[in-house]
Amino acid sequence: NGGSTGLVVSGGNMSTVLIPVVDRQPMIAHATRLDWGRAKCVDYLKDLLKVKYPGLLTTGKVTDVQVEDLIQRHCHVSLDYDRETVQMLDWTGLEERDHVVQLPYQEKEIVQKSEEELRRAEEKRREGGRRLQEQAAKMRLEKLIRKEEELSYFKDLQVRVLAAPTKKAARDILDGDDDIKDEAFLDRKIKEMEKSIRKQRNKDVGDVEEPEGPAEPPSYPLLDIPDEELSEDSLKTKRAQRLLKANHDARLRAKAEKAAEATRQAELQRLNDDRRALDLPAWIADHRAQRAATLQKIRDRERLRADLGNRKSHAAQQRMKTLTSLAADTVPGRKRRRGKDDDEDFGDDAEAWNVYRDITYGKEDDDDGENEDEELASQLKAVEARLLEFDPEFGEQSTQEAQKDWTKSLVHAFSRGPWPFDPESAREGAQLHLNVERIRVPEVIFQPSIAGVDQAGIVEIAQGILGDRLAGHPARGGVAGDVFLTGGYSLFENFDRRFESELRAVLPVDLELRVRRAKDPLLDAWRGAASWAQSVEGRQAFISRAEWMEKGGEYLKEHSCGNGMG
Numbered sequence: 001n002g003g004s005t006g007l008v009v010s011g012g013n014m015s016t017v018l019i020p021v022v023d024r025q026p027m028i029a030h031a032t033r034l035d036w037g038r039a040k041c042v043d044y045l046k047d048l049l050k051v052k053y054p055g056l057l058t059t060g061k062v063t064d065v066q067v068e069d070l071i072q073r074h075c076h077v078s079l080d081y082d083r084e085t086v087q088m089l090d091w092t093g094l095e096e097r098d099h100v101v102q103l104p105y106q107e108k109e110i111v112q113k114s115e116e117e118l119r120r121a122e123e124k125r126r127e128g129g130r131r132l133q134e135q136a137a138k139m140r141l142e143k144l145i146r147k148e149e150e151l152s153y154f155k156d157l158q159v160r161v162l163a164a165p166t167k168k169a170a171r172d173i174l175d176g177d178d179d180i181k182d183e184a185f186l187d188r189k190i191k192e193m194e195k196s197i198r199k200q201r202n203k204d205v206g207d208v209e210e211p212e213g214p215a216e217p218p219s220y221p222l223l224d225i226p227d228e229e230l231s232e233d234s235l236k237t238k239r240a241q242r243l244l245k246a247n248h249d250a251r252l253r254a255k256a257e258k259a260a261e262a263t264r265q266a267e268l269q270r271l272n273d274d275r276r277a278l279d280l281p282a283w284i285a286d287h288r289a290q291r292a293a294t295l296q297k298i299r300d301r302e303r304l305r306a307d308l309g310n311r312k313s314h315a316a317q318q319r320m321k322t323l324t325s326l327a328a329d330t331v332p333g334r335k336r337r338r339g340k341d342d343d344e345d346f347g348d349d350a351e352a353w354n355v356y357r358d359i360t361y362g363k364e365d366d367d368d369g370e371n372e373d374e375e376l377a378s379q380l381k382a383v384e385a386r387l388l389e390f391d392p393e394f395g396e397q398s399t400q401e402a403q404k405d406w407t408k409s410l411v412h413a414f415s416r417g418p419w420p421f422d423p424e425s426a427r428e429g430a431q432l433h434l435n436v437e438r439i440r441v442p443e444v445i446f447q448p449s450i451a452g453v454d455q456a457g458i459v460e461i462a463q464g465i466l467g468d469r470l471a472g473h474p475a476r477g478g479v480a481g482d483v484f485l486t487g488g489y490s491l492f493e494n495f496d497r498r499f500e501s502e503l504r505a506v507l508p509v510d511l512e513l514r515v516r517r518a519k520d521p522l523l524d525a526w527r528g529a530a531s532w533a534q535s536v537e538g539r540q541a542f543i544s545r546a547e548w549m550e551k552g553g554e555y556l557k558e559h560s561c562g563n564g565m566g
Contacts, residue, residue, distance in 0.1 A: 466480050
């Protein structure tokens with residue numbers, strides 16, 4: 001390329017080498033190598049995409065040659081990396097900055113149905129859903145009635161314990177029931193059952209609209225007649241009337257409890273308003289803490305669901321241990337009360353309920369898990385509504401719903417660009433979105449630390465050569481006056497401009513700097529070696545057959561392009 005004195009910056013396939021040259025003689029003692037080249041860019045981009053799209057690159061859909069092609073087509077050196085990184089995922093102009101690469105995919109075959117078939121399927125689905133709802137409502141009502149009977153039994157037991165003349169007599173009464181350990185346990189069990197029954201009443205029968213106007217009390221005449229006086233058909237009717245009466249009584253109790261709960265909530269609201277009026281900053285801080293705690297619970301539940309899907313996770317292993325211990329657990333001598341099954345009261349015992357939740361958490365049919373999810377979501381919305389009204393620093397964009405909006409999600413912009421994503425689409429699931437990676441991969445040669453390389457960048461290396469090692473050298477100005485870029489790495493767009501601007505900023509102002517690029521950076525090294533081999537020096541550096549026969553295969557000749565052998 002017509003140069004004789006300068007600084008060669010060769011960005012090769014495996015490494016980048018900086019060699020000062022004076023009068024065509026390389027100063028090997030001052031040469032420096034950076035362990036980063038185009039081949040390592042391929043590995044680095046693959047690692048970034050594996051983290052960004054787990055599992056997509058492990059299927060063998062993308063080869064190293066294709067990744068190299070992605071680098072060549074889409075990557076460039078940023079003139080201001082920090083600023084461009086911040087602005088890369090801005091929604092304005094993201095369509096141009098986000099490059100979509102479509103991988104091979106196979107769409108799922110969808111069977112087209114006629115309108116009549118779709119209508120029949122929809123009717124069948126609705127009818128099935130209606131029947132399931134009716135069955136579920138009946139089962140919940142029967143379960144509620146059994147719970148109320150259990151609660152009545154334990155309350156009666158509590159009354160008898162309190163009425164016992166001595167502690168020994170009270171213990172004898174408690175010893176008659178294997179489920180009850182002591183009076184404190186009995187009191188705690190009654191409170192838990194009352195809470196569970198009240199919650200189930202409000203959910204199942206508390207929202208039923210009452211008919212307008214005075215309603216006549218229902219009549220159940222067969223309930224007062226002994227069974228032996230009734231025919232078989234009358235007995236069936238009596239059982240139906242007993243269920244209807246229990247349902248009616250449960251609704252009346254739910255209505256009364258609902259009114260009491262409304263009164264309690266009104267009082268809590270009044271106290272909350274008073275506290276807010278007295279100390280608004282403390283009220284805001286308290287509600288922000290409530291919101292953070294609720295969000296943490298939601299995240300914990302989502303994390304647990306994800307962990308249960310991985311059989312190697314700690315949560316899944318603990319669940320398996322629980323199942324194993326339950327399979328081997330037998331409790332002999334347990335009394336059965338009033339003809340009940342052994343598992344009929346499962347759920348009334350707090351410890352058994354915790355075990356049940358441990359082994360069923362994350363299942364789709366886990367109604368209690370869904371109820372807790374709905375309750376947490378309701379609490380979060382209520383707290384955020386109050387913060388929106390009274391906290392001036394809490395806006396709509398701060399709500400959880402707004403943060404889940406993909407149009408406001410930085411993660412979505414990073415992984416899916418400015419377009420919506422359908423997880424069911426095979427085409428969209430086989431897409432790579434290159435945005436930040438387009439400037440991050442070539443940036444490593446300037447900042448090796450972002451890829452975990454513990455070396456200085458090429459600008460710092462060049463500064464060390466020109467500013468320190470050649471300080472006082474008579475050819476220093478000539479070396480700085482012809483900084484020669486070659487190798488495939490120099491083909492990145494803006495590479496020469498970025499290198500020149502940053503190197504000029506760190507060199508002395510009186511040192512003239514000129515940067516140029518090779519005419520053919522990819523083949524420049526080969527052409528240079530071929531030209532040298534045809535020169536007189538090159539021909540003299542080769543070992544003839546006679547010299548090899550005389551001096552052996554270990555004999556080497558020194559030349560200007562080789563390492564010194566002093």
